[in-house]
Amino acid sequence: MTTSDLQKSKDKLLFTPGPLTTAKSVKEATLSDLGSRDSAFITLVQQIRQKLLELAHVQSPAYETVIIQGSGTFGIESVISSAIPANGMLLNIVNGAYGRRISQMANIHSIPLIELVYHEDQLPNLNEIETIIEDNPQITHIAVIHGETTTGLLNPIAEIGKIAATYNKAFIVDAMSTFGAYDINLETLNIGYLISSSNKCIEGIPGFSFVLAKYTELEKCKGHSRSLSLDLYDQWAGLNSNGQFRFTPPVQSLLAFNQALKELENEGSISGRARRYAQNNSLLVGGMKELGFELYLDKEVRSYIITSFLYPAHPDFSFEVFYSKLNEKGYVIYPGKLSKVDCFRIGNIGQLYPVDIQNLVDATEAVLHELNIELTENYTNK
Ligand SMILES: Cc1ncc(COP(=O)(O)O)c(C=O)c1O
Incomplete structure (x- = not known):
């Protein structure tokens, strides 16, 4: 489906971190009823689990895929609440809200925790980790x-993975918003558990998260879960024993995801998708800078997934008005989530192409014009 087909469908384009604008073929794949014990469904789940390992450059039985019903947070909580034994301890490296969420999980489950907290625009210090x-x-x-x-911001998982291997610690990576668009080799990066979800860079619809885990780590989770539904080991054991989920599976999300994996392959797999997202991102950043917007992060630490823009210091700028006017034109952007700085965010993942980015930048220019806002140097924020 082309971009103009998408626009004809009247759906707004989602410049968000997910759920995303998805391909028509992916949505259409959901138009089936399939029993959760049907052999066709069991084969589908098995193929998806296998394909995800291939994308991470690893194989069963040394590595395994565990699918968890629910959103991305459910997968992360499944790992945090299952992997760390009562006499273990988690070192959580935090430089944003999602890092803070992992600490919250550890606290709720009374898991011993040390937090290493950095400013939201700073990379962690590797020496301090050691x-x-x-x-x-x-x-x-x-x-x-x-x-x-x-x-x-993109954290240095290769370097942290090396430290984890040197000190023989299990390494947990939340790759929710990167897996499928950044090449991540589980083995060479010494990752014990990687978590992502159906509605991010693989471009499926919401419904489940998945954990790619090292067999030897998964085995250690037996009996450690603080939850029944989020028990990572039992979920894995269930899938392995008869190919079935312990509880109602997200059948239609899995059907959509299977199609999304085919679309990913057609785009040239992870490298093809990375190319489009990086191109989208550089057009977005270039276009927004030209309009006078400033970025929150330095170039060296930025990903090509989502970008934070500072609110301009113009007296007439109101994010709510700016957001609504873009929304009326069919473009959905995302509010900020920073603890101290006023920002908004624009994602460039999902079924978005350079022409969509250019249209968003043009719409942004039109909105500024309607609001009589010209972003000259007088309105800089830094
Ligand atoms: C890095 C990261 N971790 C965790 C989550 C939580 O995922 P969900 O909202 O699907 O529960 C998100 C969602 O955007 C995310 O970007």
């Missing part, structure tokens, strides 16, 4: 967010 591990030998697991969607 020091904290050396000073706290009780640490068993290290968690970090790959693409911190709060800002669009």
